[in-house]
Amino acid sequence: MNNHTHLHIHPIERLWIIISFSMIGVFAVAVLTAGFAYGFQLPVPEDRIVDPNLVATPGATAFGEPGLRELSPGNMEARVLAQAWSFTPKEITIPVGTKVTFYVTTKDVQHGFHLEGSNINFMVLPGQISKLSTTFTTPGTYNFYCHEYCGVGHQTMYGQVIVTEK
Amino acid sequence: MMRWLVRGAYGLVALIAFSTLAFAVFQPIKVLPRAGLGPGILLQDQEGRTLSSDTLRGKIVLYSFGFSRCETPCQGSQAVMQAVQRELQAGTGSVPVQLVTISFDPATDTPAVLRRMSAQAGADPAHWLFTTGEPRRLKYAIGGGFSVYYGANEEGSFDYDPAMVLIDGWGILRAEYRTPTPKIETVLRDVRLLVEEAQNSTGVARYAYEAAHLFLCYP
Numbered sequence: 001m002n003n004h005t006h007l008h009i010h011p012i013e014r015l016w017i018i019i020s021f022s023m024i025g026v027f028a029v030a031v032l033t034a035g036f037a038y039g040f041q042l043p044v045p046e047d048r049i050v051d052p053n054l055v056a057t058p059g060a061t062a063f064g065e066p067g068l069r070e071l072s073p074g075n076m077e078a079r080v081l082a083q084a085w086s087f088t089p090k091e092i093t094i095p096v097g098t099k100v101t102f103y104v105t106t107k108d109v110q111h112g113f114h115l116e117g118s119n120i121n122f123m124v125l126p127g128q129i130s131k132l133s134t135t136f137t138t139p140g141t142y143n144f145y146c147h148e149y150c151g152v153g154h155q156t157m158y159g160q161v162i163v164t165e166k
Numbered sequence: 167m168m169r170w171l172v173r174g175a176y177g178l179v180a181l182i183a184f185s186t187l188a189f190a191v192f193q194p195i196k197v198l199p200r201a202g203l204g205p206g207i208l209l210q211d212q213e214g215r216t217l218s219s220d221t222l223r224g225k226i227v228l229y230s231f232g233f234s235r236c237e238t239p240c241q242g243s244q245a246v247m248q249a250v251q252r253e254l255q256a257g258t259g260s261v262p263v264q265l266v267t268i269s270f271d272p273a274t275d276t277p278a279v280l281r282r283m284s285a286q287a288g289a290d291p292a293h294w295l296f297t298t299g300e301p302r303r304l305k306y307a308i309g310g311g312f313s314v315y316y317g318a319n320e321e322g323s324f325d326y327d328p329a330m331v332l333i334d335g336w337g338i339l340r341a342e343y344r345t346p347t348p349k350i351e352t353v354l355r356d357v358r359l360l361v362e363e364a365q366n367s368t369g370v371a372r373y374a375y376e377a378a379h380l381f382l383c384y385p
Contacts, residue, residue: 011172019179026183033191049344062315062327069317072310101313 052126056081056107063105068092075099082106082113082124082146085153093162094136101133112148115161123148136163193383195374198340198359204333205311209268209297212280217266217297219337225262226360228353229331231314233271233324234279242347243267243330244287247294249350250357254293261335261364263357265294270308270316271324272298312342334360355385 009017034040050061058064066081066088076098081088083106094100104113104124111124118134124146136142145158209217230247232240247265254263267283269275275283280296289296298304308314316326330348332341341356367375 011168015172015175018176022180022183026187030187030191069315070309071313071315072306075310077313077315 049129050105050127052105052107055105056083062103068094068100071101075101077101077103080104080113080159082111082157083108084111084151085146085157087113087144087146087157087159090159091162092159093164095166096136096139096163097166099133099135101131103129103131105129109150110148111146111150111157113144114147115142115144117142120144121147136161139163139165189377190381190383193378193381195378196359196383196385197363197375197378198332198334198356199382199384200379201339201342204331204337204339205307207268207299207307207311208303209266209299210277211295211297212277212284212291214277217295222264222266222333223337224335225264226335226357226364227264227266227333228357229312229333230265230267231270231308231312231316231326231329232267233269233326234275234283235271235323236326238346240328242328242345243343246330246343246348246350246353248288249354251288251290251293253354253357255290258361259365261361263293263361265289267294267296268304268308269296269298270304270326272301272304332356332360335364359385 050063054060055063062079063081066079068076068078068089070076074097076094078092078094078100080092080102082104102113102115102120104122105128106124106126108126110126112122113124113130114121115134117136117138117140120132120134122130122132124130140163142161142163143158144161146154150157204219207219211217228247228250230240230243232243247267250263251265254265267287267289269280269283275298280298284291284294284296287294287296299307308316312329312331314327314329314331316324319325327344328346330343330353331339332343332353334340340360341353343353363375
C-alpha cells in the first residue's frame with residue numbers, strides 16, 4: 001500500500017514550534033559568538049581586580065590582613081582569603097543580627113565558598129573578589145567550606161562562623 | 167489571508183529577534199551598571215556650607231576619601247580628581263559634575279584645614295569641594311553606605327582602604343574604584359558615559375538606554 005497519511009499541523013502550532021526552535025538557535029549563536037568570536041573568558045587578565053600573586057601581601061590589598069572589621073554600627077565586613085587548602089581566617093565570630101558582607105578571593109586556583117544557613121554560595125576565582133551579604137538571626141555555629149574540587153586536600157578546606165548572643 | 171498573516175508574524179518575530187540580538191552583541195550604547203542606591207549624607211564644606219545627598223541630586227558626583235595627614239594612600243585618588251577637574255574646566259555641557267573629597271577626621275580637619283587641603287590639591291572650588299561632617303554620621307555614610315572602611319589606629323592616624331565612588335544624578339551608585347591607584351582613563355571614561363547618558367536619554371532614546379541596561383551593555 002502506498003497510502004501515506006498527510007500530517008496536518010495547525011499554523012499557530014507550527015508558529016510556536018518555529019519560535020521555540022529559533023530561540024534555541026539564537027541562544028546557541030549568542031553563546032558561540034561570545035565564546036569564539038569575542039573570546040569571552042572569566043576572568044580575562046586585564047579585568048583582574050586584584051593580582052593573585054600580591055593579594056596576600058600585607059598593605060597591598062585589604063586581603064593582606066584578612067578578618068572581620070566594623071564598617072558602621074551593625075554592619076561588618078569579613079575578608080576571607082582562600083588558598084589550597086584552607087581559608088584564612090578559619091573562624092569568624094559575629095554578634096547575632098549584624099549584617100556581614102563577605103569578600104572572598106583566592107591567591108592560587110579556583111575555589112568555592114558556601115556558608116551554611118545563609119544565601120552565600122559562590123565561586124572564588126583568582127583575580128576576582130566575590131561578595132555577598134547576610135544577616136544571621138539565630139545564634140549558633142555555621143560551617144563554610146570549599147565546594148569546588150581544588151586538589152588532594154580539598155576536603156580539609158572549611159571553617160566556621162560563630163554567631164554569638166548580643 | 168491566513169497565510170499572509172502567519173508569514174507576517176514569522177517576519178516580525180525574526181526581525182525582533184534579530185535586532186535584539188544585534189543590539190546585545192554590538193552594544194551601540196554603553197552604560198555603567200546601576201549597582202545600588204547611594205547613601206544619604208550630610209557634610210560641611212571648606213566654607214562651612216552644608217552639602218547633602220539631597221542638594222547633590224541632579225549632579226554626577228565623584229567622591230574620594232581621606233584626611234589632611236594622609237599621604238601615600240590618598241595620592242592616587244587626588245591625581246584622579248585633578249584629572250577629572252581639568253576635564254570639567256574644559257566644559258561638560260549642561261550636565262553638572264561635582265567632585266567631593268570627604269575627610270573622615272573632623273577633629274583635625276576644620277574648615278581652615280580643608281581650605282589648605284583644597285589649595286594644596288589645586289582644587290577649583292567651582293568643581294571640587296573638600297568636606298567633612300559629624301563623626302557618627304560620617305561612619306554611617308562612608309562605612310555603612312559606601313562600604314569604605316576607615317578606623318583610628320594606635321599611631322593616632324587612620325587605617326583606610328583607598329576607594330573612590332561615582333554616584334549619578336538620581337543618587338544611584340554607578341562605579342567604585344577600590345584601589346590605591348585608580349586608572350585615570352577608566353574614571354574619565356565612566357564620568358563621560360554618565361554625562362552622555364544624562365544628556366541623551368530623553369524621549370525615545372531613553373528606551374534605548376534602558377535596553378542597554380537590560381542587556382548589560384557595560385564598557
